[in-house]
Amino acid sequence: MDKSINRLLRLVAVLMLVMLLMSSDAKTAPRNVILMIGDGMGPDIVAAAGAYEYGADYHKFGGTKKLTMETLDKHFYMTTFAATGNGYDYTWNNGNRDYPKSGATDSGAAATAMSSGVKTYSGAICVGPDRKDVEIITEYARKMGLKTGIVASANFNDATPAAFTTHNPSRNDYQKIAHDMLYVNQPDVLMATGGLLGTPDDFGLKYFAQVDWDGVVAGKTGYKLVQSREEFKKLITEPAGGKVLGLVPGIKILKTCNANRKSANPAQPTLKEMSQAALSNLANPNGFFVMIEGSNIDKLAHANSLDGTIGETLAFDEAIAATIEWIGKNGGWEQNLLIITADHDTGYLNNVKPTEANKLPAVKWGTGDYGWGGHTNRLVDLYTMGKGSEVFNGLATRHTDFDHGDVTVVDNTDVFKVMKAAIPVVEK
Ligand SMILES: [Zn+2]
Numbered sequence: 001m002d003k004s005i006n007r008l009l010r011l012v013a014v015l016m017l018v019m020l021l022m023s024s025d026a027k028t029a030p031r032n033v034i035l036m037i038g039d040g041m042g043p044d045i046v047a048a049a050g051a052y053e054y055g056a057d058y059h060k061f062g063g064t065k066k067l068t069m070e071t072l073d074k075h076f077y078m079t080t081f082a083a084t085g086n087g088y089d090y091t092w093n094n095g096n097r098d099y100p101k102s103g104a105t106d107s108g109a110a111a112t113a114m115s116s117g118v119k120t121y122s123g124a125i126c127v128g129p130d131r132k133d134v135e136i137i138t139e140y141a142r143k144m145g146l147k148t149g150i151v152a153s154a155n156f157n158d159a160t161p162a163a164f165t166t167h168n169p170s171r172n173d174y175q176k177i178a179h180d181m182l183y184v185n186q187p188d189v190l191m192a193t194g195g196l197l198g199t200p201d202d203f204g205l206k207y208f209a210q211v212d213w214d215g216v217v218a219g220k221t222g223y224k225l226v227q228s229r230e231e232f233k234k235l236i237t238e239p240a241g242g243k244v245l246g247l248v249p250g251i252k253i254l255k256t257c258n259a260n261r262k263s264a265n266p267a268q269p270t271l272k273e274m275s276q277a278a279l280s281n282l283a284n285p286n287g288f289f290v291m292i293e294g295s296n297i298d299k300l301a302h303a304n305s306l307d308g309t310i311g312e313t314l315a316f317d318e319a320i321a322a323t324i325e326w327i328g329k330n331g332g333w334e335q336n337l338l339i340i341t342a343d344h345d346t347g348y349l350n351n352v353k354p355t356e357a358n359k360l361p362a363v364k365w366g367t368g369d370y371g372w373g374g375h376t377n378r379l380v381d382l383y384t385m386g387k388g389s390e391v392f393n394g395l396a397t398r399h400t401d402f403d404h405g406d407v408t409v410v411d412n413t414d415v416f417k418v419m420k421a422a423i424p425v426v427e428k
Pocket residue numbers: 040298299302346375
């Protein structure tokens with residue numbers, strides 16, 4: 001009798017120890033998943049930015065100095081084609097330079113692939129080819145007890161931030177997307193441009209219904225609204241404690257950065273400051289998912305502005321540096337997963353030739369040689385590091401690419417798989 005009671009007590013003690021270990025593990029192991037997307041940031045754009053900064057870029061030209069994104073411990077290439085394209089042919093149809101013009105994705109389909117793991121048609125916002133809603137990583141993360149955040153340097157309801165937050169068969173349904181993001185889906189932190197001014201100009205009523213904006217100002221969404229650079233900066237050191245909506249009003253994109261970064265509007269927050277504010281307001285014991293987009297690389301590449309494209313890429317790289325610094329102070333790589341990639345290549349930049357540091361490299365844009373200034377179907381870079389980033393290794397395949405030679409490649413839908421795997425399952 002005594003023996004069996006002893007055994008029972010021992011069993012109970014062991015069980016209690018196991019439960020204690022499990023609960024403390026859950027408490028001390030937040031999993032923050034940080035995805036950073038350079039919109040339109042093809043590999044030649046990264047190379048051009050490195051060429052400007054250092055005279056040669058580490059990855060492309062074997063230079064010794066790296067952009068911050070290139071310091072991560074894993075590098076892959078990534079396919080970006082949409083469901084409606086013809087996939088990606090590594091031979092480029094036997095070396096046909098016109099090949100990347102066809103089958104390129106838009107930001108909606110690319111962001112949907114990364115946020116839901118589903119390839120869809122261009123223009124879709126987290127609906128599949130059948131126009132039915134697909135589950136978004138932010139919806140999943142929230143179910144597992146994580147906070148969610150979205151940061152962009154263009155309007156909050158542009159395709160990429162929208163496809164990490166809500167569902168719509170068309171990215172152009174701006175007013176409804178704005179309403180759904182702010183009143184229905186409600187990420188814990190949303191920072192971008194797009195508040196209405198008294199007289200809407202650049203970002204106007206086409207994008208945002210007056211009644212929805214009035215509701216935000218009146219506090220009907222439950223968000224603390226911040227608009228000035230000073231307010232954004234204050235949030236870095238003094239988190240608000242609740243849901244935060246940071247909208248730089250009246251504009252569609254932050255003032256463009258030139259390569260020398262001297263042209264930014266001092267009245268506006270930088271992408272770096274927005275990222276820092278978002279991270280400190282999302283930090284919590286259960287972890288968070290955040291998507292941070294350098295939105296305007298694409299817009300400047302469409303315009304074939306090399307100065308602006310490099311400037312926006314370097315501004316994005318500064319946001320990456322601040323994020324890595326934050327990771328260092330908040331659990332390190334053991335408790336954070338960082339993924340940096342692009343949704344597609346824009347402008348078909350090619351023939352990048354470095355000159356010297358702080359000088360624009362010699363380049364060719366697609367418009368000159370191939371009559372093409374839009375998105376291309378070329379591979380993009382994916383840099384990753386931290387807890388769970390090794391999952392990419394198991395998904396990657398080896399290829400010989402016409403553009404880049406022997407490469408290790410993942411698909412944009414793999415981004416969703418890796419992020420989902422990094423979020424601990426919480427049974428309810
Ligand atoms: Zn574009």
